[in-house]
Amino acid sequence: xxxxxxxxxxxxxxxxxxxxxxxxxxxxxxxxxxxxxxxxxxxxxxxxxxxxxxxxxxxxxxxxxxxxxxxxxxxxxxxxxxxxxxxxxxxxxxxxxxxxxxxxxxxxxxxxxxxxxxxxxxxxxxxxxxxxxxxxxxxxxxxxxxxxxxxxxxxxxxxxxxxxx
Ligand code: NI
Numbered sequence: 001x002x003x004x005x006x007x008x009x010x011x012x013x014x015x016x017x018x019x020x021x022x023x024x025x026x027x028x029x030x031x032x033x034x035x036x037x038x039x040x041x042x043x044x045x046x047x048x049x050x051x052x053x054x055x056x057x058x059x060x061x062x063x064x065x066x067x068x069x070x071x072x073x074x075x076x077x078x079x080x081x082x083x084x085x086x087x088x089x090x091x092x093x094x095x096x097x098x099x100x101x102x103x104x105x106x107x108x109x110x111x112x113x114x115x116x117x118x119x120x121x122x123x124x125x126x127x128x129x130x131x132x133x134x135x136x137x138x139x140x141x142x143x144x145x146x147x148x149x150x151x152x153x154x155x156x157x158x159x160x161x162x163x164x165x
Pocket of ligand 1: 090092093119133137
């Protein structure tokens with residue numbers, strides 16, 4: 001268990017595509033523990049392995065609602081999305097910036113969990129936002145690539161996530 005250094009833009013590793021994980025072994029479990037430690041230390045709600053310099057397809061997230069448990073997804077794939085939402089995002093790899101991004105409102109996902117078991121999830125609202133943000137990291141995409149606008153947190157108001165009607 002360890003907090004690891006965050007890779008920050010413009011580190012070029014953030015633009016690389018992460019590779020699928022073939023076996024969920026003790027090394028992967030240790031990586032996941034370090035990702036969670038690093039995410040919580042930074043008060044983040046999501047982290048992709050590439051953000052600590054590991055090009056493997058694993059992401060963690062926790063929306064920090066009361067009683068929430070971290071969600072760990074290995075080799076995640078989107079099977080279906082419904083409706084759209086928009087709101088403010090930030091990224092632990094891009095300090096002092098925010099942006100308004102459109103994302104699916106509901107996302108059906110299949111993946112492996114931290115024990116290597118196949119799981120299917122339906123993510124709604126903010127968790128769907130966090131998921132797509134982290135999934136993009138696995139493909140070398142940053143939210144700034146998709147943002148309708150970006151701004152310094154002192155210079156503009158954050159937008160709560162709202163479903164588009
Ligand atoms: Ni990010």
